[in-house]
Amino acid sequence: MESTYKKTGGCIVCGASEVTILDPPFSDSFTGYSELVSGDGVCEKCNVMFIDRNHTWKSWIKVGNETTFYKMKEMRQWLLAPPERPFSIYLTKGRKKIGWIPLLRLENYSQDNFIIGTDFLSVVMINRKEITIMDKLISTLREHKTSKNVLLSGEFPAIAWRKAIEEGWEEDIKNALGNKNNPQWEVMVHVAV
Numbered sequence: 001m002e003s004t005y006k007k008t009g010g011c012i013v014c015g016a017s018e019v020t021i022l023d024p025p026f027s028d029s030f031t032g033y034s035e036l037v038s039g040d041g042v043c044e045k046c047n048v049m050f051i052d053r054n055h056t057w058k059s060w061i062k063v064g065n066e067t068t069f070y071k072m073k074e075m076r077q078w079l080l081a082p083p084e085r086p087f088s089i090y091l092t093k094g095r096k097k098i099g100w101i102p103l104l105r106l107e108n109y110s111q112d113n114f115i116i117g118t119d120f121l122s123v124v125m126i127n128r129k130e131i132t133i134m135d136k137l138i139s140t141l142r143e144h145k146t147s148k149n150v151l152l153s154g155e156f157p158a159i160a161w162r163k164a165i166e167e168g169w170e171e172d173i174k175n176a177l178g179n180k181n182n183p184q185w186e187v188m189v190h191v192a193v
């Protein structure tokens with residue numbers, strides 16, 4: 001790619017100004033135009049994100065300049081215990097859509113309140129205390145053989161209710177229903193075992 005035209009300008013992805021920029025590497029199927037900012041092209045750092053398709057195919061955590069790729073479930077540990085240095089977290093379910101563009105303009109400095117990117121809910125504000133409680137509840141309900149679909153839809157079948165009442169965990173179902181439609185809940189269900 002030696003022949004790529006290079007110039008100095010603003011990056012339409014991360015918003016950096018006065019950087020070396022390249023022509024946008026977007027494919028015909030690129031749908032993220034609404035998330036771009038004004039500028040002249042794509043900087044070399046952002047270009048790597050598009051060229052290395054792992055950023056779209058896998059979930060990842062970026063700490064400093066180091067990106068490590070994971071399966072969605074392996075990201076649970078990072079959500080519950082994020083690193084102490086500035087970080088970005090991305091979760092993908094579909095592995096097709098480029099959902100990480102907003103992350104290139106957001107870096108997290110707090111381990112207790114942070115923003116993650118996903119390809120199923122765009123960006124999600126995470127409160128570590130809240131997701132820790134949700135994670136415990138999800139683990140308990142998973143032990144009671146509750147499917148992820150039920151956890152997301154809140155449609156617990158009658159048989160689950162009956163069993164819960166008999167065994168004394170109907171409060172867990174009620175608490176799960178209280179979390180329905182909470183983006184953090186959806187995230188934690190997806191990363192749950």
Ligand SMILES: [Zn+2]
Nearest residue numbers: 011014043046
């Ligand atoms: Zn950039």
